[in-house]
Amino acid sequence: MAEVPHATIQEFASDVYEQCLQAPGGYLFTIQELTDMTPGKSNIEVTSKVLNELLRDRRIQAMTQGTQNVFRVVSKEMIEKVKNMNADEEMLYSYIQDAAREGIWTKTLKAKSNMHNTTMSKCLKTLENKRYIKAIQSVKYPTRKIYMLYELTPSIEVSGGPWFTDRELDHEFINELSTAMLKFIASKTIPRARAKDSTAPAATTYPPNFTGYPTLNQIYLWVKNSNLTEVDLAEADIKALLDVLVYDGKIERVVGGTAYRALRKHESVNGFTESPCGRCPVFQLCREGGPVSASNCKYFEEWLEVGL
Amino acid sequence: MSQTSASAAELCTLLVRDIYGEVSSKVVNVLLQRGRLTIGSIIQQTQLPPKSVKQTLVVLIQQHLVVHYSHMEGGNDVCYYECNWEQAYELLHAGRIIRAVEDYFGQDGALIASNFLQLGHVKVSDFLAAYGVSTKKTTKKAPNADTIAIEADAPITSVETLKEVMMNMLKARFLVEVKKEDMQPQTDVENNLRNELRKQLASGFSSELKLNNEVNAKLKIKLKEMQIGDVSETAGLKRKAAPAGGRVKKRKKVSIYDEEEEEIDYEIDEDLVLRINHDKFLVLFRNAELVALAEQRIGKVTSEVYREFLKRIEPKIFRCRDNFDEDEDDDDNDKIGVKKIKLSCLELSKHFDPEIELEGSIALPPKETKTKKKRSYDSDDEEKPRKNGKTNGKSKHDSDSEEEEEESEAEDDWDNDADMDPEAAKRKNRMKMIKQHLLLLAEDSFKFLSSEGNRGMGEWSVNYKELGKTMRAVEMEKIVEERFESTGTRLLRIIKDKGKLDEKTISNIALLKQGEVRSVLAQMQECGHLEVQEVPRANPLQVNKTFFFWYFHEERANTLLLSDIYKAMSRNIQRTNVERQKRKHLIEKSERSDVQANFEEYMTKSEKRELEIWRSREERLLVQLMRLDRLVMILRDF
Incomplete structure (x- = not known):
């Protein structure tokens, strides 16, 4: 069979590429599908050349799914990016891309690319300046320098989840949010004191079998709709926060654990910790005739002075 | 419970010294430090003259502070003495007990109680004879059996009143008969019983092991019978020989049916030797604590309903730890020995204190939720009556008709007379309110009540064992909260809930920083609230390759805390003594009769101020001591 001219291959290649772009993003093409798309049907040789052409231009990306080889189409902007890079940059970029939302540690990057330190840092700097990649900080390894593609958001393992701001557990945020939630639950579960006739004993509870206690979903929706926070919280996050409130003894689960009810704050005052011995730092040493007695x-x- | 910790021993010694003086406290101290001793060893250890040791022992035995038992040893009877430290601790409860009796039987009762507390135990006839005879006050120190004296500035009008009040106190089990076993150490009582049983059963068993098992099983039942038998005698419910001789005679004449009548004919048996029943008072104190807890948890009115409920079943509860078995493994024993004490709503409302305002004590559910999700939650109690489909008479009380459970026959009766007079309607409404409160109590996660069926508009019982646990947990959490703020309680509850956990998991659940969690956990361990277990991961044991699991051991934590509290109480008493010592001369002066007569004249301004300071300090220390005592009761007795 006659050799297919290079120009034709290129033409075919762009043809296939265009077709591939039509597919929904992230679709994985099998070899068979690509072969079908190639003009001059089922010519293995032509197909392989076309694929090679596409791979060389990075217009598609080879991957494996199970034992099968599959391909993913690369968008045009991507190709633009890659075009502007030199070979080193490109290599680093691809490693960082592979690391996806987990990010990649510079040390790992160095081991993989086998590059010199200065070259690598130079390349990374260029990439960073071009806003192709960004440095992130991990909750797990706060000292490591980790890179990730610019457009990605770090995964939960790296960022620590919604409760972390700047890789630190955001105390204030958690407290604020849980206080707000507590108020919400309390408003639903503790009857408001009636202002009209204050002479009557204030009703303190709803009747037994009362079913107006808010459920997890209701609380979640309330948090969502209340604009309390811009952080995207999942229902599971809210549940974790509710668990903490339960452990704090501020609310309790009712109706078989599906709904929540606010508890009245109990006094923690007690005879022991209020007496001097209960908070004495040298209590263990204290004995009659000893250095402390x-x-x-x-x-x-x-x-005793305070009491006077 | 029977073993003494060092701090408890210290406390008991101090208490005895405060009330019975130096010599008694020395004897008690030796007995607490060394365990059971013969009189010879006591004399040797205390370096006191034999005569005063003997006298002291008489006083202490009279007060139940020391128990004794004679063994055959080498052909001779040897008598051992042992300190009953729990009784010594009870000295602290004197004030509470007198106040409680006053609530029930007024001034007369309080007087009798305070005398009994001073005298330890006493024969009724002696007590009555001493009334009016003695006019001099009993000195606080060393009241012993020979010099019975009663404070005569008493408002008791006659021997008859005295007798009647005493009988009522006996019926209420505030006073009980002193038995032989009361004077003996618990172990000896048990050993005795065991030996007896062994002799009885020895022939029937071939193997030693089987015999032992049988003896142990019988022993348990016997010991229980001892309690239960004792209980029914005084309550006069069984045909067993009653303690009061007078009673036995009467009982033989009158049939069992007209109990009401024969009650009137009762008279206290003057040969009876009585003492204060501390166990019964603990039941009262526990009820008060439970009511306070319910008030904090649910609300004032509900707690008052609870108070009434507990009051109604209180006569049937003899000891705090009586109504639950120490060991849960033998269930059959459980059923024989411990019957659940139930009370129905109907019964409760019959004798309900009309002073308690129930109206408006429960809020109506907000309108929108009511219609929307009324049926979303179905419990057994709610479903059943609904299926019966009774709608008559409901509309009148539409406000909370959804909660009504008109299943019982009682409810039918109410419904039948539709044109009931306003009085009945009010009663019905009131009963409904009571039921609501009872339901609330049962529904709370603390389980103040447990439902026992639907008879008489619902029957309830009180699970004292679980409630005791809850109360202990609440107190423990309070202390942790005061020491470590809410972080501490959060961590404690997580560990309680999940079992053994490592630091990282804890910090994830608690949403706290690991470092913060670690330091709080370590401090909590230091205070004895938590325990830590090391599990090495690899064989050469290294710290960084070891898991550290935190866990909560309830019993141990309670014991440690209790011991700390005893220590704190000792310090409190010691400090009171120190303060008193500092102002010894001043106090002595102020107590002189000539100064008392001309107080303004003889005391300088600064002296008066100093006296004022001393009084306020003493009061403060005493109040604190009582608050610590409350904690001890919760942690140890309830």
Whole structure:
């Protein structure tokens, strides 16, 4: 069979590429499908040349799915990006791309690319300046420098989930949000004191078998709709927060654990920790005749002074 | 419960010294430190003259602070003495007990109780004879059996009233008969019983093991019978020989049916030797604590309903730990020995305190939720009555008709007389409200009540065992919260809920930083609230290759805390003594009779101020001591 001229191959290649772009994003093409798309049907040789052509231009990307070889189409903008890179940059870029949302540690990058340190940092700098990649910080390894494609958001393992801001557990955010949730639950579960006739004993509870207690879903929707936060929270996150409130003894699960009810704040005042011994730092040493004893105890003195 | 910790021993010694003086406290201290001793060893250890040791022992035995038992040893009877430290601790409860009796039987009762507390145990006839005879006050120190004296500035009008009040107190089990076993150590009582049983059963068993098992099983039942038998005698419910001789005679004459009548004829048996029943008072104190807990948890009115409920079943509860088995493994025993004490709503409402305002104590559910999700939750109690489909008379009380459970026959009766007078309607409404509150109590996650069926508009019982646990947990959490703020309680509850956990998992669940979690956990361990277990991952044991699992051991944590509280109480008493010592001369001066007569004249301004300071300090320390005592009761007795 006559040799197919290179120009024709190129033509075929762009033809196939155009066809591939029609497919929904992220669609994986099998060899068979690509062969079908190639003009001059089922000519293995032509198809392979076309595929090689496409791969060389990085217009498609080879991958494996199970044991099968599959291809993914690369968008035009992507190709533009890659075109502007030199070979080193390109290699680094592809490694970073492969790491996807997990990101890749510079040390791993170096081991994989086998590049010199200075070259690599130079390349990374260029890529970063061009906004192709970005450096992120991991909750797990706060000291490591990790790179990721610019357009991606870090995965939960890296960012630590919605509760982390700047790789630190965001205390204030958690507290604020849980307080707001507590207020919401309380408003639904503790009857408001009636202002009209204050002489009557204020009703403190809803009747038994009351079913107006908010469920997880209701609380979740309320948080969603209340514009309390811009952080995207899943229902599971809200549940984690509710669990914490339960452990704090501020709310409890009712109706077989499906709904929540606010509890009244209990007094933690008790005889032990209120007496000087309950909060004494040298309690273990204290004994009659010892260096610390009831007769020379300054905490007792203080405590008795306050009472006057 | 029977073993003494060092801090408890210290506390008991201090308490005895406060009330019975130096010599008694020395004897008690030796007994607590060394365990059971013969009189010879006591004399040797205390370095006290034999005469005063003997006298002291008499006093202490009279007060039930020391128990004794005689063994045959080498052909001779040897008598051992042992300190009953729990009784010594009970000295602290004197004030509470007198107040509780006052609530029930007024001034007369309080007087009798305070005398009994001072005297330990006493024969009724002696007590009555001493009334009015003695006019001098009993000195606080060393009241012993020979010099019975009663405070005569008493408002008791006659011996008859005295007798009647005493009988009522006996009926209420505030006073109980002193038995031989009360004077002996628990172990000896048990050993005795065991030996007896062994002798009885020895012939029937070939193997030692089988015999042992049988003896143990019988022993348990016997010991229980001892309690239960004792209980029914005083309550006068069984045909067993009653403790009161007078009673036995009467009982033989009168049939069992007209119990009401024969009650009136009762008279206290003057040969009876009585003592204060501390166990019964603990039941009262526990009820009060439960009511307070319910108030905090649900609300004032509900707690008052709870108070009424507990009051109604209280006569049937004899001891705090009586109504649940120590070991749950033998279920059959459980059923024989422990019957559930139930009370129905109907019964409760019959004797319900009319002073308690129930109206408006429960809020109506907000309108929109009511219609939307009324049926989303179906519990057994709710479904059943609905199937019966009774709608008559409901519309009148539409406001909370959804909760009505008109299943029982009682409800039918109510419904039948549709044109009932307003009084009945009010009663019915009131009963419904009571039921609502009872349901609330049962529904709460603390399980103040447990439902026992639907008879008489619903029957309920109280699971004291679980509630005791809950109360202990609540107190423990309070202490942790005060020490480690909400972080501590959060971590404690997580660990309680999940079992053994490592630091990382804990911090994930608690949404706290690992470092923060670690430091709090370590401090909590130091205080004895938590335990940690090391599990090495690899064989050469290294710290960085070891899992550290945190866990909560309830019993151990409670014991440690209790011991700390005893220690704190000791310090409290010691400090009171120190403060008193500092102002010894001043206090002595102020107590002189000539100064008392001319107080303004003889005392300088600064002296008066100093006296004022001392009084307020003493009061403060005493109040604190009582609050610590409350904790001890919850952690140990309830």
